[in-house]
Amino acid sequence: MEVAASDLDNLKATELRLGLPGSDAPEKPAPASPRGSKRALLEANEEHRPGKSKSLEADSRDQEAQPVAKARVVGWPPIRSYRKNSFQARKAEVEAAGLFVKVSMDGAPYLRKIDLKLCKGYQELREALDNMFRCFSIGELSGMEGCDGPKYAITYEDKDGDWMLVGDVPWEMFISSCKRLRIMRGAEARGTRSSP
C-alpha cells in the first residue's frame, strides 16, 4: 500500500465531480500506446466492418467509453469453461477472503479500513497502519520506544469481544480472530508493551 495512492484516494473521494461513477480514467498507469492505437484502429475499422453484429457494436462503444471495464464477448478469448472455472473459483475464493477490518485511531476524525490479507505479518501491519495514519500521528507506531514507553498501542477486538494487544499470538491466528483494530494513544497506552 503506497502512501501516494491512499492520499490520492482520499482526495478523489472528496472531490466533487459530474459524471457517472466508474467513468473516470484509471489511475494506474495504463500502457499508453497500445490502448491509444487500439482506439484509433477501432475507429478506422468502423469503415471496414459496416455490417457487424449488434453485440459487437455495443462492445466497441463500451470499449471506448470505459477502458477499465471492457464489455466481454461470449467465448472470447477461446478458453474452455473447464479451465476458466478452475481459475475463477480459486480467484473468487482468494478475493472473497480479503479480510477488511475497521481501524480506529484515538483522536482521528474518521476510521479507515485495512485488508489484513495483504499484510504478511505484524511488521507489515505496523508499517501499513503507520502509513495510513501518518498525517495524524506525531511519532511512529512501529516499534519505536521512547524512555517513557511507546506512545501508541495497537489493539484489536477478538471474536469474544475482548480488546487484546496486537502481537501476542501467531499471525495466522490473529487474522482469523481479529474483528477490528484500534490504535490507542496517550495515557491508555502507557503500561503496555507490544511483543517484539
Next chain:
Amino acid sequence: MREERSDMSEDEDGGGGSAKSRGGGGAPPPFSDQVLENVLENVLQFLSSRGDRNAASLVCRSWYRAEAQTRRELFIGNCYAVSPRRATERFRRVRAVVLKGKPRFADFGLIPNNWGAHFHPWVCAMAAAYPWLEKICLKRMSVADGDLSLLAYSFPNFKELSLICCEGFSTAGLAVIAEKCRHLRVLDLIEDYLEDDEDEMSDWMSRFPETTTSLESLVFDCVGSAVNFEALEALVTRSPALRRLRVNHHVSVEQLRRLMALAPQLTHLGTGSFGSAAAAIPQGGNNVVDLVNTFAASKSLVCLSGFRDVAPQYLPAIYPVCANLTSLNFSFADISAEELNPVIRHCHNLQNFWVLDTVRDEGLQAVAATCKDLRELRVFPVDPTEDSEVSVSDVGLVAISEGCRKLRSILYFCQQMTNAAVVTMSKNCQDLVVFRLCIMGRHRPDHVTEEPMDEGFGAIVMNCKKLRRLSVSGLLTDKAFAYIGKYGKLVRTLSVAFAGNSDLALRYVLEGCTKLQKLEIRDSPFGDSALLAGLHHYYNMRFLWMSSCKLSVRGCNEVAQRLPHLVVEVIRDRDEDDDGEFVEKLYMYRSLAGPRTDAPPFVKIL
C-alpha cells in the same frame, strides 16, 4: 495430460471417409468370389489407417465387403454424418468406436445447451450390434447416466472408456461402470462436466470389484466432487497393472504421496492439488523430504500433470523425475519464472509442455534453453481477458523458436505480438504442423509497427510446409487470407475470429485450401456470396461453422438447395426472437443421414 492419441487427433487422414462410400453389399457373391473375399479379408485385416481402409473400400464391391468385415475400429468424426443403424449395418465386427459430437466452438459457450450430440441412439444401436465391443471414446457428446448403464450391461468384454469434453452424466453413471465392467482397463475422464447434485453424489470409487483389477489407467481430474480416499487407496493397492493415475484437486499432497508409494510403477501421474489440505498438517520440512523420496522411487514416471493449488515449497520434490519426463502439464499451476526455472532446468527430455503465462517471457526463455526436444508447447493465460497484463509476448515466442527447433505444435495466448516474431518462428521451426496463435485483444495489430498481422501468418503458411492446423488472430486484412489460400495447401483445420475485411478473404480460403476439412469462423465480415464460393468443396469437408458473420437465410437456403447431402443448421440463441433474414449461427456438415430428428426448437434445418 490429455495426450493427442492418433485416433483423436484432428490431423488424421481421411476424416469421415466412410460417409462417402456406396451403399450396402447387395446379393451374396458366388462361391469362388467368396473364397477370394476370405483371402482379401485376411490381407485387409492388417490395414489400420482409416484413410487406407476408406480407399480400399472404394475399389469394388468385393473389396468393400471385405473391408467392412475386417474393420475393427470405427471412427465417426461427426455423429450426425451417418445414422447409427447404417454404420452398424455396414461394419459388423467392430471392437472399438470413436465418436465425436458437437463442433469445437461449443467449448466456448457458442452453442446453447441441449443442441444435441446424444450418445443414446448410438449406444442403443451398438448394444444390439456389437456385443463384443471393447472400447468407446467419445468427444463432445451428451452422455446420460442411463447410457453409461446400458453400456455397462451390454458389453461383457468392455475394456476402455474415454470421455472427453462430454456432459450430462454424473457419479451415479460412473458407479455402474465401475461395478459392472469387470474387465475395465481404462477409465479416462478428461475435461468433462459432471452433473452432480451436492446431496446425491455416488461413492463410485468403492464400486470397483474387490478382487485384483485389470485397471491400467484411471483419470478423473475433472470430477468436481471428492472421492472416497480409502476406497481409492484400496483400489490402487489391488491394481498391479495401473500405469496412469490422475486424481482431482481434492486429493492433497499427503494423500498423493501415499498413493504413489503404493504404485511406484506409474508412468503418468496427475497430482491433484499438490498443496496441503487446508491447515491440516503443518508445512514442515519433513513433508517435503518424504515427498522427494517418493518421487525418487517412481522411476517410471514420464508424464506429470495436475498441480492445481501448487504450494511452491513442494515443487522441488519433483526434481528426481524431471530428467525422465517427456510430458509436463503446469497449465493450472500459478507459478513464476523463478519457481519454474529450477524445475525446467532438469527437463532435458521434455517433448510436451503446457504452462500458464504467469511464467512470463523469462520462463519461456528457460524452457528454450533446456528443452531442445520440445515438440508441443501450450501457453495458457491465467487471466483470459482482453485487457489483462502483458506477461508473454513476441519475446517469448522468438526464444522458443530459437531454442526448440523441433517444435511441431504450438498454442500461444498473448496480449501482444509482432510480425517479426511470427516470421522468425516460421523460419526456425520448419516442422510445425499446428500453429495456433491467440492474440487476446480483438483486432490488435503488431504492437511495434502497428501493422496488421498479415505478414506473420503469411510467413507461417509459406515456410511451414507441413502445416495442417492454423488458428489466426489479431488485426488481419484480406491479404492474410490470400496467403493462406495460396500457400496453405495442406491445411485441414482453420479457425478464424474477428478477421478479414470482405468476402474476398473467405473466397481465397475456400478456393485455395484444397485439403480444408474443418472451418470455424466467428465475428468476421463474410456474407452470402463468399459462402456460395465454397459449393464445390463442402462435400469434402467435415463441417463449416460461421457465427456473427454477415450471412442471411437466403444465402444459406441456396446452399441447402444446391447441396442436398449437406445439413444446414441455423442456430439462434435461446432468448432471441426469430431474426428474420439475419443468420446468427450457421453450422453445416455433410451427412448421409439427412436432417436430424432430434433438433431442439432453436435449431432450424434448411
